[in-house]
Amino acid sequence: MLMEIDMKSDIPIYQQIRNQVILGIAAGKLLPNEPLPSVRQMADEIRINMMTVSKAYNALKTEGYIVTDRRNGTKVAELPQATPEFMKQLYTSLELVLAEAVIHQLDDLDIHAIVTQISTNFKN
Amino acid sequence: MLMEIDMKSDIPIYQQIRNQVILGIAAGKLLPNEPLPSVRQMADEIRINMMTVSKAYNALKTEGYIVTDRRNGTKVAELPQATPEFMKQLYTSLELVLAEAVIHQLDDLDIHAIVTQISTNFKN
Amino acid sequence: MLMEIDMKSDIPIYQQIRNQVILGIAAGKLLPNEPLPSVRQMADEIRINMMTVSKAYNALKTEGYIVTDRRNGTKVAELPQATPEFMKQLYTSLELVLAEAVIHQLDDLDIHAIVTQISTNFKN
Amino acid sequence: MLMEIDMKSDIPIYQQIRNQVILGIAAGKLLPNEPLPSVRQMADEIRINMMTVSKAYNALKTEGYIVTDRRNGTKVAELPQATPEFMKQLYTSLELVLAEAVIHQLDDLDIHAIVTQISTNFKN
DNA sequence: GTGGTCTAGACCACA
DNA sequence: GTGGTCTAGACCACG
Numbered sequence: 001m002l003m004e005i006d007m008k009s010d011i012p013i014y015q016q017i018r019n020q021v022i023l024g025i026a027a028g029k030l031l032p033n034e035p036l037p038s039v040r041q042m043a044d045e046i047r048i049n050m051m052t053v054s055k056a057y058n059a060l061k062t063e064g065y066i067v068t069d070r071r072n073g074t075k076v077a078e079l080p081q082a083t084p085e086f087m088k089q090l091y092t093s094l095e096l097v098l099a100e101a102v103i104h105q106l107d108d109l110d111i112h113a114i115v116t117q118i119s120t121n122f123k124n
Numbered sequence: 125m126l127m128e129i130d131m132k133s134d135i136p137i138y139q140q141i142r143n144q145v146i147l148g149i150a151a152g153k154l155l156p157n158e159p160l161p162s163v164r165q166m167a168d169e170i171r172i173n174m175m176t177v178s179k180a181y182n183a184l185k186t187e188g189y190i191v192t193d194r195r196n197g198t199k200v201a202e203l204p205q206a207t208p209e210f211m212k213q214l215y216t217s218l219e220l221v222l223a224e225a226v227i228h229q230l231d232d233l234d235i236h237a238i239v240t241q242i243s244t245n246f247k248n
Numbered sequence: 249m250l251m252e253i254d255m256k257s258d259i260p261i262y263q264q265i266r267n268q269v270i271l272g273i274a275a276g277k278l279l280p281n282e283p284l285p286s287v288r289q290m291a292d293e294i295r296i297n298m299m300t301v302s303k304a305y306n307a308l309k310t311e312g313y314i315v316t317d318r319r320n321g322t323k324v325a326e327l328p329q330a331t332p333e334f335m336k337q338l339y340t341s342l343e344l345v346l347a348e349a350v351i352h353q354l355d356d357l358d359i360h361a362i363v364t365q366i367s368t369n370f371k372n
Numbered sequence: 373m374l375m376e377i378d379m380k381s382d383i384p385i386y387q388q389i390r391n392q393v394i395l396g397i398a399a400g401k402l403l404p405n406e407p408l409p410s411v412r413q414m415a416d417e418i419r420i421n422m423m424t425v426s427k428a429y430n431a432l433k434t435e436g437y438i439v440t441d442r443r444n445g446t447k448v449a450e451l452p453q454a455t456p457e458f459m460k461q462l463y464t465s466l467e468l469v470l471a472e473a474v475i476h477q478l479d480d481l482d483i484h485a486i487v488t489q490i491s492t493n494f495k496n
Numbered sequence: 497g498t499g500g501t502c503t504a505g506a507c508c509a510c511a
Numbered sequence: 512g513t514g515g516t517c518t519a520g521a522c523c524a525c526g
Binding site (some may be wrong): 067068069070077 | 379380385408420
């Protein structure tokens, strides 16, 4: 699992980690039950503090994307079901992103094309 | 222009304002060249600090969604063209949102359906 | 809000804070919309680190017991509704506590008496 | 004695074992003087470390729920009397659990109903 | 002023 | 070995 962290970004490091893990799972680079690096390990790799990684893992745990097994450390969770709350939140996020696209004069075809492209990448 | 601000949200207020304006433009509730309320006016309406509104307007200006005309105050900009940088940023945002959707086991049909629904709403 | 923290307890400090806040709300010592001390303030009072208080507040936020308003700091949330998940978790917790009571030969009358006593204290 | 251990729970495994034994005794599934499986046996069954089971048994011994007889191994203790210390600890535990119930707007009737339901289950 | 983030250490509980 | 907790500082974003 290669982490690309931008220390200069205004997105908190722990969020960047969270995002990368989510992208990794969606792309199939991280499969359910696959172990994640330990908090210490990843902290050493990225050269950041343990607490920061821990924060990222806690967020992912709360969201149900990963679970920690007391014996084997942390691993990717089974794919969760979409709850109504998730759908609502998804709709809101998507609405904002697409609003910007629409304002930049992308039409339906353009948008669906990008969506398809992203989906296709996830499947490999 | 009705602003719905949630003081308890974890999204900064100035961002919420920015988002609402963007949604308003995409939905056609705010048309190009339409004037926006002055900073003071909006600050009074929402009962927040003028600085906060100013910050939102500045963000929107930088992103090219609104323009300030010395005589007439602030108004909605002409619809901008999609630059390569915009496309890149759009791709990144969309990728993360869709990643979460995919992990929650939504398939292509589900996702395109939601996208279509959002697009349709923008057209009214 | 008087906090009684036992540094020697094996219960983490942040959990103790969490528990005290919950007891305070149930007892009506902390009313909905009443402001809680700021993270710094409470940390100074108890002479512990800010992060520890922050962790307690975050837990309480996630559980819906408190909310933080970006303008006025943190305050007690409106009383939440009991969700099915909450009922399930409540049942499990209660079951374990009562099991110990039953083993210690407390009968139904004893147990209901204690429950009534606790409830009564909450109402003052 | 069927043990249900959740490796992904945030409750330590040794505590889960302890809890299950207590629930078993209260429910009458484990009777006083009934022998418990040996540490090795249970460790094998659940496929965990012997140390973990040992820790659970030690906790239960300290609390007076089980006794170790040099000849016959470990067995369920005679039902203990409620000491003042136990009552105090019981009160504290119960108070916290009920506090959460009260905050979730359960009234006395609701709470007593749940208590009765749990008690009834113990009697079968 | 508030809370959020982060560091560079440390100690402990669990298995 | 793992993750969890905690400290004593620091800087930043928000309003």
